[in-house]
Amino acid sequence: MRAWFALTTGDYRGVIAAARAGAETAARQGMAVQLAAQEAKAWARIGDRRQVEVALGKGRRLLEGMPYPENLDNHFVVDPAKARQEVLRTGTDFDGTDRSPMRNAEARVTLGVTAAREATWSRH
CATH class of the missing domain: 1.25.40 (Serine Threonine Protein Phosphatase 5, Tetratricopeptide repeat)
Structure with a gap:
């Protein structure tokens, strides 16, 4: 705090x-x-x-x-997808060009894995 x-x-x-x-x-x-x-x-x-x-x-x-957090509604839990969105925001120029191509690629892969996990979990 x-x-x-x-x-x-x-x-x-x-x-x-x-x-x-x-x-x-x-x-x-x-x-x-x-x-x-x-x-x-x-x-x-x-x-x-x-x-x-x-x-x-x-x-x-x-x-x-x-480990991936179980309860994203908890204010004190870090949402990996949110962190990756910030990486993409800061690593991309105003015209959409990647300033940090490798870091942005890693963030996009992580977001894809996160989305796949969420889709799998929502089916159970």
């Missing part, structure tokens, strides 16, 4: 500090993925694209190591 409050008040260095401290405590939990996203937002607002990519990569690696 400290990272989110810092983000909403424009304290971007505070976001980074809180996100990193929280990630150490919440290692390997969905909360750590959310903290990586908060850190990425702070770096984006500071204007450091490289650190945005580092933070997003950290969140992606954490997310990939977690």
Whole structure:
């Protein structure tokens, strides 16, 4: 919560500090993925694209190591599809050209797998 409050008040260095401290405590939990996203937002607002990519990569690696969530209605559960949509949004130019073709391809594959899982689960 400290990272989110810092983000909403424009304290971007505070976001980074809180996100990193929280990630150490919440290692390997969905909360750590959310903290990586908060850190990425702070770096984006500071204007450091490289650190945005580092933070997003950290969140992606954490997310990939977690089982698919059972209850996406839980506010504190990270929806893998939502994370991949953000990757595509930031990795695509205004004209639709991929800025990050490999990262975007991986995101599209993950979205396809997610959609297939959801279709399979909805039939049971």
